Amino acid sequence: MRLSDLKHVYFCTGARNNDLLEHFNPEKLSFEIDERVASFKALGRTKLHPSPIAVCTTSGTAVSECLSALLEAFYSDLPLLLITGDRPKRMHGKACPQTVDHEILTRGLRKSYLEVELSELSDIDLSSLIFPAHINVLIEKKNEIPKFQPNSYESSWTGFEQFIHENKSPLILVSHENKSMFPLVEKLCSTGLPVYAEILSGAHSLSTIKNEKDLLIALKRGDFSSVIRIGHTPLTKVWRLLEERPIPQFSFDERGFLGLSYGSVLPFSSDELMKNDNFWAMLKNCFSLAPSDTTPALIQNLLKKYPYSDMAMISQIEKIIGDDAIVYLGNSLIIRFYELVNTRLRSFYGNRGVNGIDGQLSTAIGLAASTEKTVYCILGDLTTLYDLSALRDIPDNLKLIIINNKGGRIFQTLHLNTKLILEHDGDFGPIAKAFNLSYAVDDLASLNKVKVLELITDPDQTMAFLKEWET
Numbered sequence: 001m002r003l004s005d006l007k008h009v010y011f012c013t014g015a016r017n018n019d020l021l022e023h024f025n026p027e028k029l030s031f032e033i034d035e036r037v038a039s040f041k042a043l044g045r046t047k048l049h050p051s052p053i054a055v056c057t058t059s060g061t062a063v064s065e066c067l068s069a070l071l072e073a074f075y076s077d078l079p080l081l082l083i084t085g086d087r088p089k090r091m092h093g094k095a096c097p098q099t100v101d102h103e104i105l106t107r108g109l110r111k112s113y114l115e116v117e118l119s120e121l122s123d124i125d126l127s128s129l130i131f132p133a134h135i136n137v138l139i140e141k142k143n144e145i146p147k148f149q150p151n152s153y154e155s156s157w158t159g160f161e162q163f164i165h166e167n168k169s170p171l172i173l174v175s176h177e178n179k180s181m182f183p184l185v186e187k188l189c190s191t192g193l194p195v196y197a198e199i200l201s202g203a204h205s206l207s208t209i210k211n212e213k214d215l216l217i218a219l220k221r222g223d224f225s226s227v228i229r230i231g232h233t234p235l236t237k238v239w240r241l242l243e244e245r246p247i248p249q250f251s252f253d254e255r256g257f258l259g260l261s262y263g264s265v266l267p268f269s270s271d272e273l274m275k276n277d278n279f280w281a282m283l284k285n286c287f288s289l290a291p292s293d294t295t296p297a298l299i300q301n302l303l304k305k306y307p308y309s310d311m312a313m314i315s316q317i318e319k320i321i322g323d324d325a326i327v328y329l330g331n332s333l334i335i336r337f338y339e340l341v342n343t344r345l346r347s348f349y350g351n352r353g354v355n356g357i358d359g360q361l362s363t364a365i366g367l368a369a370s371t372e373k374t375v376y377c378i379l380g381d382l383t384t385l386y387d388l389s390a391l392r393d394i395p396d397n398l399k400l401i402i403i404n405n406k407g408g409r410i411f412q413t414l415h416l417n418t419k420l421i422l423e424h425d426g427d428f429g430p431i432a433k434a435f436n437l438s439y440a441v442d443d444l445a446s447l448n449k450v451k452v453l454e455l456i457t458d459p460d461q462t463m464a465f466l467k468e469w470e471t
């Protein structure tokens with residue numbers, strides 16, 4: 001029995017598992033948002049006809065969402081098959097974006113485990129497995145294969161000294177920690193070196209490089225000899241690009257992770273770095289021309305030209321939210337677009353440990369329960385659907401803003417199989433009503449009057465904006 005013989009596959013939408021699609025019989029596939037739901041559906045299907053039924057997921061929390069169904073299958077002796085898309089081995093154990101140990105996750109919950117390269121997948125004979133089973137597929141994307149090996153340095157202060165000595169024009173990339181990195185970013189910017197601080201650092205608008213586009217242009221032009229990263233695993237695609245186009249990287253990450261498949265790291269937090277004279281003395285040996293800021297006018301033009309794009313809606317929200325509010329940003333496009341249009345300094349939060357879209361509303365509710373400030377939680381439509389039952393208890397200081405672009409548009413921007421978008425025409429009005437929540441749609445003036453504000457955007461405008469922005 002081969003994968004294409006499976007009676008049914010619940011395919012949970014994700015980028016890493018996109019390449020697995022072609023291995024299944026298209027007539028036996030259904031597409032799902034929520035891995036917990038998908039895996040229980042698979043379990044249910046095995047009850048009457050005990051033939052293996054699969055659930056296929058992307059990496060990260062998408063896998064852990066299947067554990068309850070797997071546990072049930074284990075003790076009920078049902079033929080559930082979990083197939084997970086993973087990153088290549090060289091990225092494991094380093095907190096590379098959305099990379100976790102899938103094998104450990106299902107230990108004790110499966111009776112067979114296989115780890116295979118994508119090219120080996122079609123040779124697997126499923127009848128050799130004992131169920132429930134887990135097949136983890138290591139998927140190498142073309143744009144992640146390093147073109148060459150950069151110089152490497154010891155993860156020590158001596159290594160850092162040598163790194164600076166050999167790479168005198170670094171980019172300083174500040175991502176995030178569990179608290180604001182403002183003081184560090186302010187001090188870094190005063191050195192005159194090129195600094196890009198991401199939105200969750202709490203100091204994005206201080207960056208000497210104003211946006212990701214300028215950063216990408218400068219990187220591709222070869223302006224930077226190297227990257228000094230400070231904080232947890234970054235969000236920017238520049239970071240992911242460094243897998244394919246490696247340049248030396250030295251990280252200061254309080255968790256002690258490399259965040260890429262190569263480089264050096266010292267386990268220092270931003271507070272510790274602030275006080276470390278050695279660090280600042282070494283930076284004095286660097287020089288760099290901060291790339292000029294070429295794009296604010298372009299952003300303003302595009303925001304006017306595409307008023308129903310996700311970016312234009314987020315930009316309007318950004319202007320309305322009070323300065324002392326907390327903003328919780330959902331994963332995928334929301335956090336990226338907010339960073340693109342952000343002009344303010346404030347407290348931002350998100351779940352960027354492994355970038356799951358699960359539990360986002362619940363996390364924002366918990367955050368709101370621990371503060372008296374107003375928390376504005378901005379989520380995509382699929383992300384909101386994932387966490388619907390959290391709607392039964394929205395605290396008074398939480399405002400949920402749903403950017404409904406009618407599907408998971410991240411997959412459209414990545415030019416993946418269009419089925420992954422899970423395009424729909426629904427709105428959240430009936431859902432808000434069912435949970436007895438005050439609700440408004442497409443009315444920004446209602447933002448502070450209702451608990452749920454839905455903004456329906458035009459995906460064509462968003463894509464046209466992106467196309468012009470990226471050329």
Ligand SMILES: Cc1ncc(C[n+]2csc(CCOP(=O)(O)OP(=O)(O)O)c2C)c(N)n1
Nearest residue numbers: 332333356357380381382383407408409410
């Ligand atoms: C638990 C989990 N499952 C799957 C994914 C893969 N994933 C990343 S973004 C995304 C779609 C998000 O859609 P939406 O919330 O509508 O945001 P948009 O892409 O439109 O910005 C999915 C399924 C994930 N990150 N986490």
